[in-house]
Amino acid sequence: MLKNWNKPRCPEEEELLTRLKAARERLTVQQMQIKEKKLPVLILFEGWGAAGKGSVLGKVIRNIDPRFFQVATMGKPTEEEARKPFLYRYFVQIPEAGKFKFLDGGWMDEITQAVLYKKTDEEHYKEQIESVRRFERQLTDNGYLVVKFFFQISEKEQKKRLELLKDDKNTKWRVNQDDSWQNKHYAQCMDVFEQYLCDTNASQAPWYLIDAKDKKWAELQVLETLVSSIDTALKNASLAVPLLQNPFPLEQAPKLSEVKLDKELTQEEYKEKLEKYQKRLRELHNELYRKKIPVIIAYEGWDAAGKGGNIKRITEALDPRGFEVHPIASPEPHEKARHYLWRFWNRLPKTGHVAIFDRTWYGRVMVERLEGFCSENDWQRAYNEINEFEKELSDWGAVVIKFWVQIDKDTQLERFKDREGTPEKRWKITDEDWRNRDKWDQYEEAVNEMLKKTSTSYAPWHILESNDKKYARVKALKIVVDEVEKALKERK
Amino acid sequence: MLKNWNKPRCPEEEELLTRLKAARERLTVQQMQIKEKKLPVLILFEGWGAAGKGSVLGKVIRNIDPRFFQVATMGKPTEEEARKPFLYRYFVQIPEAGKFKFLDGGWMDEITQAVLYKKTDEEHYKEQIESVRRFERQLTDNGYLVVKFFFQISEKEQKKRLELLKDDKNTKWRVNQDDSWQNKHYAQCMDVFEQYLCDTNASQAPWYLIDAKDKKWAELQVLETLVSSIDTALKNASLAVPLLQNPFPLEQAPKLSEVKLDKELTQEEYKEKLEKYQKRLRELHNELYRKKIPVIIAYEGWDAAGKGGNIKRITEALDPRGFEVHPIASPEPHEKARHYLWRFWNRLPKTGHVAIFDRTWYGRVMVERLEGFCSENDWQRAYNEINEFEKELSDWGAVVIKFWVQIDKDTQLERFKDREGTPEKRWKITDEDWRNRDKWDQYEEAVNEMLKKTSTSYAPWHILESNDKKYARVKALKIVVDEVEKALKERK
The missing domain is CATH 3.40.50.300 (P-loop containing nucleotide triphosphate hydrolases)
Incomplete structure (x- = not known):
């Protein structure tokens, strides 16, 4: 996915602005259709540190009435959360019908960090991947739209951005240890991210890689994907979903x-x-x-x-x-x-x-x-x-x-x-x-x-x-x- | 999957026979419902060499009228097939509406052998996994029932069976090089199989692990899974399927x-x-x-x-x-x-x-x-x-x-x-x-x-x-x- 990614072509400034305007307007209209059709929309922002997730997120929500969305920043689990099942703190965050929920960071962060910091083993990783697949599929089966973005920047670009942030006393706090660690271990992180993206790239909730080198261009990619995803989800709103086969061993039960x-x-x-x-x-x-x-x-x-x-x-x-x-x-x-x-x-x-x-x-x-x-x-x-x-x-x-x-x-x-x-x-x-x-x-x-x-x-x-x-x-x-x-x- | 597998409990002889009889009868009835509802059924038999796939397959088809099924043994690709896309020879094998197609070996064999014999690299493996996932999902989305069995036996059991086969001049031919290689590299094969099973364990077409130590018990597991899968698929026969998001980069197209x-x-x-x-x-x-x-x-x-x-x-x-x-x-x-x-x-x-x-x-x-x-x-x-x-x-x-x-x-x-x-x-x-x-x-x-x-x-x-x-x-x-x-x- 990331490694053999053919980046989309960034359009010229004029086309970019026209398309941005169109997508923003479309989203403004869609928020009402979402409300009317009771569609719940869950949007994940994942990606490299300093890739600009927060800034794009801020721009996207400008097009939505504050009554219709919530943003949650998922940091590390609290002590309380650590004593619940892994998915708990994500499941409780799912949006209600007719509303948007934006998650800045989420289960990808948690799982990949555990791999990178060697706090997990292969078996546990696989179990978590299965959990994530089921979780995301249960949401879409139950009428949720799940849109997953991964913000991609190069090692060099990340380094440049982190240094810029560190040089300014007002932004210094925004660079955390994890970001610096990431940049120092860029290739290793790339491997782990690549693996995770492949493992969780489901048909009904695919990953969208965002070329995050330019902010406006990143915003356009996010908005256009979001808008077209919502169109599809609105069409699906009232469809039945095929039943799945039972994959679990059953015991004989009496009548x-x-x-x-x-x-x-x-x-x-x-x-x-x-x-x-x-x-x-x-x-x-x-x-x-x-x-x-x-x-x-x-x-x-x-x-x-x-x-x-x-x-x-x-x-x-x-x-x-x-x-x-x-x-x-x-x-x-x-x-x-x-x-x-x-x-x-x-x-x-x-x-x-x-x-x-x-x-x-x-x-x-x-x-x-x-x-x-x-x-x-x-x-x-x-x-x-x-x-x-x-x-x-x-x-x-x-x-x-x-x-x-x-x-x-x-x-x-x-x-x-x-x-x-x-x-x-x-x-x-x-x-x-x-x-x-x-x-x-x-x-x-x-x-x-x-x-x-x-x-x-x-x-x-x-x-x-x-x-x-x-x-x-x-x-x-x-x-x-x-x-x-x-x-x-x-x-x- | 394989590694942390909780084997189902094999029932006592009497219960086993009763349940076998019930499942066989059910399948006999179902073949007519399948014909009537035009359900196409694709069944994959994968697993270790000498695990008894062929013998169970032979027993399963005894319950089905020969007009309603076909069996294909997928060996290595011919020279002609090798010049087509990887999925070609499998796609052309899909059953027609209302009929069963049994595949003895298939794409799992081809992909895992390539990994084991080091004839592929990671990128190509991942591409093939994506292909397989899409292929199987396209089939189920289009109303196919896809049932995937993996026959599991232990290293010791496999060794015993291979030696028994080799000792008899009438069965000697059934042991091929790949089987012997497998047994010598059992742990390595296990890793590769485990990875493949996890990578392709889709909700709409899950893997069923079959404990193949005992033939009758293996037959029962296959039959009961098949029968319950068909029940589910018959219910789904006329359902619409939610549209998927487009995951591919699109170019602007003119009107x-x-x-x-x-x-x-x-x-x-x-x-x-x-x-x-x-x-x-x-x-x-x-x-x-x-x-x-x-x-x-x-x-x-x-x-x-x-x-x-x-x-x-x-x-x-x-x-x-x-x-x-x-x-x-x-x-x-x-x-x-x-x-x-x-x-x-x-x-x-x-x-x-x-x-x-x-x-x-x-x-x-x-x-x-x-x-x-x-x-x-x-x-x-x-x-x-x-x-x-x-x-x-x-x-x-x-x-x-x-x-x-x-x-x-x-x-x-x-x-x-x-x-x-x-x-x-x-x-x-x-x-x-x-x-x-x-x-x-x-x-x-x-x-x-x-x-x-x-x-x-x-x-x-x-x-x-x-x-x-x-x-x-x-x-x-x-x-x-x-x-x-x-x-x-x-x-x-």
């Missing part, structure tokens, strides 16, 4: 109708086992914290299946400073305006912490599917997107435990009636619960498909037979204890 | 209405220049042949614009053993059943030869667009697909020259009438020509869009002002001479 619900515990058995596993989990939580292993526990299940009480038996055993429970209701407007996994990325635990989700990202393939909150294409694509999401968590080192809390239809009816008949439980039952109950069969079909398509080897589903809540609670605790013990053993 | 058509030559000027350029082209053709540079000349233009006569002035200067003219009419049924570029891949010249296309692959964005022979999504996607196709040709080393032969509407009318009035020219004019003429404005719009979107720096359009045919002929010859001279100079 709900095959689950035997006659399992139960006596009060004594319950008390004894509950104590035993809670005690063990309490010990393990400390170890998890010490070894900085994050745990994510996801609960799905029928209304009144006993999720709440089940979760409580887990949290009773955890140090309150080390866990968080996230009850998941319908998304807020600012959440709806983004990729549906965004609100879950935002709620990921730090390393060493436990996050429990009371209802989860699987809403996409259950309630959103059945209530028509997303298109058929959206939820059909989601199985793979969710498998990718959980792969990200698992690669990060998280223990991912997924529970389906299962009861039969009669038991649900009993519990609904009990809730209605008991004043202090009445808040727990709503009209929606009754409406969902009417769609039991459709939900069952959706759940079966979900279990089949998302029981990956790294994040399989566990069924909790919850006609007897005691049985389900002890089973959940035992699974959490087992999975955590396994993880601790593997990472000794 | 047809801006083309000045008053250029002409006197008879004397014409004769003199014609002779001069034809003489020069004759000389150049020998040099082209000697240096093995292929030339592709593409003609598009209005009916009666003078394409035929123009082409004749080129071919008069060429050695008849070194060129071919391809008149392009509507595709035959066997061509229609494949990717629309297939018939052009089939007609590519050998190195050192000249291929002239009288009408071209641009039919996709002109007649097919206007007559509704393909969907809007199809022709909108085609600009990028064609740019990719021509990039392939250009990377291969071909000189690609594209002519648009331009006349105005009055001139066309004159020539139509002249054709109708002259008995020996009457065959040249058909009702279709008159119908196309009625759509002049729509065609003009389509041509303008085509010129704008496909004038790449490596294959720009040239406009031939052909109200005066003499002028157009001399201009065409001069461009061909200039472009060929430039190419010869660059490759000294």
Whole structure:
């Protein structure tokens, strides 16, 4: 890419100015079309230090109303960010529908620096490349426009610019150590950049190399590319996206109708086992914290299946400073305006912490599917997107435990009636619960498909037979204890 | 991928047999759905020597009616194939709609062997990876299902199998030099395979690693993956595909209405220049042949614009053993059943030869667009697909020259009438020509869009002002001479 690059021809001054004017005007018009069609636009500025990214970025945004864009400068990860999955701080930055987000530096910077400063190995690099590819593709599949610029200048040009900046006391601060290091190791950086650009040059989000020797010319290249990319993206705005093949190893998952619900515990058995596993989990939580292993526990299940009480038996055993429970209701407007996994990325635990989700990202393939909150294409694509999401968590080192809390239809009816008949439980039952109950069969079909398509080897589903809540609670605790013990053993 | 692979768990014998039976039956049913939905299925078998690819392939096809599949074993390129672009011999192998094509070995073999035997360099490797990615994506974008298997066995297992084969005089022939070399250089091969698998592991056509230690288990993995891939592909069969951003540098192209058509030559000027350029082209053709540079000349233009006569002035200067003219009419049924570029891949010249296309692959964005022979999504996607196709040709080393032969509407009318009035020219004019003429404005719009979107720096359009045919002929010859001279100079 960079190495055998045929630079585009810089036009004469007059043509340059005419084309600049045309592109600027076009962008001004497009911002309204973007808003109207709810297109989210993510623009990455990468490239050599002192290549003029900031200055061009400043010129591009002049054509856009400040209400429609945000700029984020991605420096090094903070201590807090370093305790989240690598993609976390980028995922939370994605723009909302109808707006621009400009990133000055981003995941390319982070990954290539790690290679250059020998803070990574080949295996980890490849894993990150896979993550980036999936991330960028998930965005474009979900209707995002992703435009990636790399600003190119020669070794000589960079040296000249850095010296100019250093010579002036007002600009001296803008030259950081990394820039100087880059210039001293230009050839080596070139190799690493070249490799990264090739590795992440996806059809749906290609790299655009910008000849950054002249500022106006760089601005024109950026603007013309941006404008034509937006035109294409506007055409795509309402298209369905072909489903991807599942590339992940799946475990055999049972159908709900095959689950035997006659399992139960006596009060004594319950008390004894509950104590035993809670005690063990309490010990393990400390170890998890010490070894900085994050745990994510996801609960799905029928209304009144006993999720709440089940979760409580887990949290009773955890140090309150080390866990968080996230009850998941319908998304807020600012959440709806983004990729549906965004609100879950935002709620990921730090390393060493436990996050429990009371209802989860699987809403996409259950309630959103059945209530028509997303298109058929959206939820059909989601199985793979969710498998990718959980792969990200698992690669990060998280223990991912997924529970389906299962009861039969009669038991649900009993519990609904009990809730209605008991004043202090009445808040727990709503009209929606009754409406969902009417769609039991459709939900069952959706759940079966979900279990089949998302029981990956790294994040399989566990069924909790919850006609007897005691049985389900002890089973959940035992699974959490087992999975955590396994993880601790593997990472000794 | 290979290196940090978590092998799937091989089930017990009983479960294995049940699942095998289910998958086989499913495939038998699917072959009819594939035929009905016209789904083309391309299946690649790659992997270590003696991993059992052939034996599993043999078992898989037992479930499919022989009318619905073909198997091709891709050995080393023949001398003839070596004189075509690298992808040529694979592109011509793609299945037709509704059928399976199994490839035993393929482009992975060719590319990785070149790396292992040090017959390639990094730059060339990367170029090939880009080619492969585009090729596989073009297929899936155009409705193909592409399933890629890699059969994995350990060094020890391979050694054992090779020795067993060599010990028996009936199977000795099956062990070739490459297999033995592989086993001796297992770790090195592993590195190269790993890199290739990572580089080409696309979301829309992922790699499936097959644990090939046990034959039945390998068969089950292949069958279950295939069956689930087909299910997904059948769902996608009628979906539109989002348009890709243009990643190629474009030249500014004129609008047809801006083309000045008053250029002409006197008879004397014409004769003199014609002779001069034809003489020069004759000389150049020998040099082209000697240096093995292929030339592709593409003609598009209005009916009666003078394409035929123009082409004749080129071919008069060429050695008849070194060129071919391809008149392009509507595709035959066997061509229609494949990717629309297939018939052009089939007609590519050998190195050192000249291929002239009288009408071209641009039919996709002109007649097919206007007559509704393909969907809007199809022709909108085609600009990028064609740019990719021509990039392939250009990377291969071909000189690609594209002519648009331009006349105005009055001139066309004159020539139509002249054709109708002259008995020996009457065959040249058909009702279709008159119908196309009625759509002049729509065609003009389509041509303008085509010129704008496909004038790449490596294959720009040239406009031939052909109200005066003499002028157009001399201009065409001069461009061909200039472009060929430039190419010869660059490759000294």
